[in-house]
Amino acid sequence: MEKISPCLWFDGQAEEAARFYVSLVPNSRIDEVVRSPADNPGMRAGNVLTVVFTLGGQRFVGLNGGPHFKFNEAVSFQIYCEDQAEVDRLTEALSAHPEAEQCGWVKDRFGLSWQIVPRRLQELLSSPDAARARRAMEAMLKMKRIDISAIERAAAGGA
Structure with a gap:
């Protein structure tokens, strides 16, 4: 245990x-x-x-435990994903409140918050090239659901 x-x-x-x-x-x-x-x-x-x-x-x-306490965004669980297919599958399955989606965060039907995190996003955000990491972060911040290819293009300097 x-x-x-x-x-x-x-x-x-x-x-x-x-x-x-x-x-x-x-x-x-x-x-x-x-x-x-x-x-x-x-x-x-x-x-x-x-x-x-x-x-x-x-x-x-x-x-x-009953209805006394509800989940809130102060606690969330991160799920690390290997590719876009896994990001899409988990986002679709877990997101019960599309209005709550932001930067890969979703809220499920029980009220629990999840962060759908592609490992590639982590790599780009921790790039030793500060400009590349900044471009990746700026692209991610505009997204509701994570699009790995779009973040890679932004990190590389493309639109």
Whole structure:
């Protein structure tokens, strides 16, 4: 067992969310579904209390805690992508609020924010050529959904 594991608070949708997330990311699985052993203020005995799941090798806990707290953009998860096809697939699957899209950030149907990050974008932003990195950043900042080819053209000095 890990020393630290992120715990995500859901309003009765922890299992649904975990199943959705593991369907999107390789090396992912549902590890355990824990049912409440007794009635409590938020649920009846036998209802799903927590879901332990692994996403891309990282362990998470989904807690059915009720409607008291909502996700906000102060916490987000980055998903590193190898190519445009993966960027597009994950953006399409995770973005439930197109108005919230900006620079590769999306918000899913559970209210959780994700950053869809192409590894190529990271390479361009960390270029030792400061002008190249600046052009890549400026191009990315104008995007809702990330377009790797457009960022590469901008970084190279093209439009």
